[in-house]
Amino acid sequence: xxxxxxxxxxxxxxxxxxxxxxxxxxxxxxxxxxxxxxxxxxxxxxxxxxxxxxxxxxxxxxxxxxxxxxxxxxxxxxxxxxxxxxxxxxxxxxxxxxxxxxxxxxxxxxxxxxxxxxxxxxxxxxxxxxxxxxxxxxxxxxxxxxxxxxxxxxxxxxxxxxxxxxxxxxxxxxxxxxxxxxxxxxxxxxxxxxxxxxxxxxxxxxxxxxxxxxxxxxxxxxxxxxxxxxxxxxxxxxxxxxxxxxxxxxxxxxxxxxxxxxxxxxxxxxxxxxxxxxxxxxxxxxxxxxxxxxxxxxxxxxxxxxxxxxxxxxxxxxxxxxxxxxxxxxxxxxxxxxxxxxxxxxxxxxxxxxxxxxxxxxxxxxxxxxxxxxxxxxxxxxxxxxxxxxxxxxxxxxxxxxxxxxxxxxxxxxxxxxxxxxxxxxxxxxxxxxxxxxxxxxxxxxxxxxxxxxxxxxxxxxxxxxxxxxxxxxxxxxxxxxxxxxxxxxx
Amino acid sequence: xxxxxxxxxxxxxxxxxxxxxxxxxxxxxxxxxxxxxxxxxxxxxxxxxxxxxxxxxxxxxxxxxxxxxxxxxxxxxxxxxxxxxxxxxxxxxxxxx
Numbered sequence: 001x002x003x004x005x006x007x008x009x010x011x012x013x014x015x016x017x018x019x020x021x022x023x024x025x026x027x028x029x030x031x032x033x034x035x036x037x038x039x040x041x042x043x044x045x046x047x048x049x050x051x052x053x054x055x056x057x058x059x060x061x062x063x064x065x066x067x068x069x070x071x072x073x074x075x076x077x078x079x080x081x082x083x084x085x086x087x088x089x090x091x092x093x094x095x096x097x098x099x100x101x102x103x104x105x106x107x108x109x110x111x112x113x114x115x116x117x118x119x120x121x122x123x124x125x126x127x128x129x130x131x132x133x134x135x136x137x138x139x140x141x142x143x144x145x146x147x148x149x150x151x152x153x154x155x156x157x158x159x160x161x162x163x164x165x166x167x168x169x170x171x172x173x174x175x176x177x178x179x180x181x182x183x184x185x186x187x188x189x190x191x192x193x194x195x196x197x198x199x200x201x202x203x204x205x206x207x208x209x210x211x212x213x214x215x216x217x218x219x220x221x222x223x224x225x226x227x228x229x230x231x232x233x234x235x236x237x238x239x240x241x242x243x244x245x246x247x248x249x250x251x252x253x254x255x256x257x258x259x260x261x262x263x264x265x266x267x268x269x270x271x272x273x274x275x276x277x278x279x280x281x282x283x284x285x286x287x288x289x290x291x292x293x294x295x296x297x298x299x300x301x302x303x304x305x306x307x308x309x310x311x312x313x314x315x316x317x318x319x320x321x322x323x324x325x326x327x328x329x330x331x332x333x334x335x336x337x338x339x340x341x342x343x344x345x346x347x348x349x350x351x352x353x354x355x356x357x358x359x360x361x362x363x364x365x366x367x368x369x370x371x372x373x374x375x376x377x378x379x380x381x382x383x384x385x386x387x388x389x390x391x392x393x394x395x396x397x398x399x400x401x402x403x404x405x406x407x408x409x410x411x412x413x414x415x416x417x418x419x420x421x422x423x424x425x426x427x428x429x430x431x432x433x434x435x436x437x438x439x440x441x442x443x444x445x446x447x448x449x450x451x452x453x454x455x456x457x458x459x460x461x462x463x464x465x466x467x468x469x470x471x472x473x474x475x476x477x478x479x480x481x482x483x484x485x486x487x488x489x490x491x
Numbered sequence: 492x493x494x495x496x497x498x499x500x501x502x503x504x505x506x507x508x509x510x511x512x513x514x515x516x517x518x519x520x521x522x523x524x525x526x527x528x529x530x531x532x533x534x535x536x537x538x539x540x541x542x543x544x545x546x547x548x549x550x551x552x553x554x555x556x557x558x559x560x561x562x563x564x565x566x567x568x569x570x571x572x573x574x575x576x577x578x579x580x581x582x583x584x585x586x587x588x
Contacts, residue, residue: 101571101572197545197546239552239553240544240546242548303534308527309527309529313531324506327506330569330572331573332574333574336575354584354586358506359508362507362508366507374505375505375507375521379493379497379501382504389528391541392536395541396536397542398539398541399534401542431520432523433523448545449545473546
């Protein structure tokens with residue numbers, strides 16, 4: 001019997017090598033567990049069983065022939081349902097894409113398949129990745145497997161829940177303002193958002209293009225890094241990917257020494273709004289570093305207070321542009337008046353019919369949150385308001401980036417809480433603004449394009465919380481090293 | 492504050508039909524979000540250039556050539572997704588007499 005509870009990517013890899021179980025047995029064990037528990041947790045929208053078992057068979061044949069297998073070969077990975085897997089439905093958690101079938105593989109999927117990873121299913125999410133609790137999906141609320149009366153966080157709540165429920169060994173999510181890190185914190189697992197420009201977004205359904213990055217979930221830091229190493233890097237289908245040979249900082253090659261490390265703790269992340277018990281736990285995590293000789297510096301990032309306001313201009317503006325493509329013509333859900341298909345009375349009426357089809361398709365296809373953000377975005381970009389809102393926000397964003405750059409001259413890494421509270425109860429946050437505030441600690445790094453990782457650092461009232469490690473732009477390898485050191489120290 | 496009339500106008504620009512009740516709800520939601528956003532006016536941005544690309548990359552281009560015809564998706568696969576089609580075409584509402 002396989003011990004899924006304690007299995008990691010590394011140990012599953014060893015298990016297959018030592019022939020303790022076959023890849024097919026491993027995949028079957030996960031499929032059985034998902035089938036049993038998905039009704040309640042609702043983390044999966046579709047189980048890609050056929051694809052998974054086909055892939056598993058290939059790996060088993062390879063092992064049988066005595067061929068070498070790499071780290072991700074035969075490892076079941078779950079995919080957020082806003083990332084395209086050829087031939088399978090991709091709904092983005094929205095009714096408007098209820099029947100949409102992906103016509104190609106996203107770059108990250110192609111790379112996972114090439115690396116031999118098993119795509120086990122598509123996970124539930126807030127509609128179009130808009131939300132912080134995964135209560136906004138057109139396909140029902142996702143429950144936190146640790147306490148089913150609570151949310152798993154969002155928007156990648158299905159992916160985070162799938163990892164902690166042992167429905168897979170790792171998962172892919174997308175993080176625009178915290179959508180990987182915050183659910184990782186709420187579910188007690190590792191969640192990593194790369195620097196902007198590290199992972200191709202080709203085949204990710206766009207939400208806010210200047211912020212969207214695909215990130216990874218796993219039970220351990222090593223596992224999250226293993227998946228990242230497979231999906232990262234240059235892709236001619238996404239022109240924002242940086243040339244990593246020249247830009248990617250290499251960290252210390254596994255030799256990071258805490259004695260020389262300067263750690264910044266920004267006081268703005270511990271001000272009003274934070275749960276005092278969360279504050280205490282984060283303080284304890286920082287003390288772990290301190291006890292080994294790292295230098296802890298209190299720093300100030302005064303613009304932190306404005307990050308969420310900047311985010312709620314730039315993101316909806318880009319949402320309103322990106323979601324304009326859902327018009328009921330090329331794909332997806334459509335409302336059409338019978339009469340439009342037949343005879344028409346006049347050109348004016350014909351135009352009105354087309355307009356009516358757009359209005360009704362988008363009214364019925366989109367849920368509340370996408371509609372709210374499209375309307376907000378359209379407003380901040382409309383004639384007379386663009387300068388006051390959008391351009392102002394892009395200027396403050398430039399200042400936020402500069403503030404981080406300045407801070408990183410005197411510290412190597414910044415530590416903060418990932419979220420101000422542990423997972424909240426389902427149905428607790430009814431007004432949009434209070435929901436938005438749960439991303440208050442994750443949006444600054446997104447706006448500045450910085451790498452950030454959430455690692456588990458204890459519990460508050462029996463619910464996990466996360467420590468966020470933010471590094472300078474493109475120091476992705478480095479923050480993994482720091483996270484690993486923390487992981488070992490806090491064992 | 493944002494009025495119900497403004498919401499009605501903006502929603503039409505965004506091609507989303509709202510009921511009267513929804514107009515009211517969205518006017519309320521957006522007003523409180525805009526109130527929150529207004530705090531940006533406290534930040535001095537005189538002579539600051541707005542961010543265009545966070546990584547500093549500019550005008551990334553490639554040669555305009557077909558690279559891999561075998562990976563091109565093919566019309567039928569894409570047309571299969573259309574709510575309305577006829578032959579090799581998307582079928583759209585008629586807009587001319």
